[in-house]
Amino acid sequence: MKISASMKAAAIGGIALLALTSCASNEGGSGSGENGENGSSLTGTLNATGASSQDAAQQAWIASFQDTHSGVTINYQATGSGVGRDNFQGGGQAYIGSDRAFDDEEIAAGGFGSCVTDDIVEIPVYISPVAIIFNIEGVESLNLKPSVVADIFNGEITKWNDAAIAEDNDGVELPDLDISPVHRSDTSGTSEVFGTYLNAVAPDEWPHEPSDTWPVAEGESAQGTSGVVQTVTNGNGTIGYADASQAGTLGTVAVQVGEEFVSYSAEAAAQLVEASPLAEGRGAGDLVFEVDPAAAPAGSYPIALVSYLIACEQYEDANIAELVKEYFTFVASAEGQEVSAGAAGSAPLSETLRTQINGAIELIGSGAAE
Structure with a gap:
């Protein structure tokens, strides 16, 4: 059974929060454009809102990413998934975290204000009971x-x-x-x-x-x-x-x-997700699981959160596209998944799913405006 369409949040309240830093871990990114000892030349700031369930993982991912990309600052505000999705549609978000993907009706309606086109990338990188x-x-x-x-x-x-x-x-x-x-x-x-x-x-x-x-x-x-x-x-x-x-x-x-x-x-939550098919009729970068708790195999835990990072395929700012792509690549990597498993107890991705996710991430920035 596919998770059903839901009511949209009444107001886009989270955008005003973007001026705030999400936590002390974000202060490590200078945003100055100076290369750190790691040699990374990436600079800039990503602002994001979304799922509070991801917050511990996001802060751990951000701190680890900024350790090797000292010119990058990432601010993630745990506003809740509904506000995050509204903010992404309203514009002004580099990416969001959401405990569900955009549903078929929302995809058909389009109008993702953060993107140049209505083509989006949705990748399940945080799986947790x-x-x-x-x-x-x-x-x-x-x-x-x-x-x-x-x-x-x-x-x-x-x-x-x-x-x-x-x-x-x-x-x-x-x-x-x-x-x-x-x-x-x-x-x-x-x-x-x-x-x-x-x-x-x-x-x-x-x-x-x-x-x-x-x-x-x-x-x-x-x-x-x-x-x-x-x-x-x-x-x-x-x-x-x-x-x-x-x-x-x-x-x-x-x-x-x-x-x-x-x-x-x-491990028990991962068993449920691995037994679930991907939804049909989605874009190449839109990887959405159809999880059915009633079909949970023996030994699996039937209440599993499959939480997504959501981004644009195309951005007005090519630098933002490059930063999002690099950050998503780290999150989906074996190292990034170890970071979230340690900080939040999430289930690491299988190699099969990681291969699919990396293919979706490759679409970010394709045709981005210069």
Whole structure:
């Protein structure tokens, strides 16, 4: 099942953030045009917004890239995927990160203000499990069936000692405590990934069409991945969903796949993605996976975030095209994937997928205006 089209964010608010630096790691790029000891002659600045799930990986990629390209500054603002996509369509973004690709309707409509043409490059370079996180004193892990997860987030199961939870958690002391679900308040690709999972594996309990806007009002809401994690951490009896790299010491859920319960891991998430086909009818540089959680093979983790870097094939500024191409090449490289695996626990790309991605990256700058 392909992730469905979603509502666009109401306002392009993230553009105003571009004047800010994203974090201390960005200060290493001088932007002065002077070559460092590494001999790189590249100079300039890239401004980008997008997925908060990618933030830890982006900052690690940026710091490593700027170590060897001292004349380059990259500013990445974790605004959320929806704002990132709106900003890319509105113009002014060198590239964006997004937890979903542009859908077929958006591609057909075109109008990507950051680009000379409507031809874009979308490459899946950050693959990570989405963890279901919770905060119950004394409980580190739980087994939950898909229907139970759906009923919790729908507000149908409201107590942690409910029989439906206890059934699969023998020996766990479950408290007579209210459940407080936490969801994203902003448009979020992570919400869409999690909603796609629920709709695919528990359609009766979760009939909501997948969307990057959370469909139910039950529980608490929080801005960004960090906001969800903070709200779950500060609560008692809270449960939420977040990129697994930010789960920290919170309790996590093993979800049912077939007859077994599978805990999240980068390797288990990679198994799901590797079993998924690429969407048909896309441009040569538009590599979009069709992930179906209901078809997850045994041993795989069925809630996998396939997060994209998105850029133009052609830019008005040939220097921007060269910088984006060089940065994307580093991110997709074995070294770049090791960097994000270490910083964020993501699943490194297979060599087969890397070959496809490098072919897409080669299209960046083809025909760029001089």
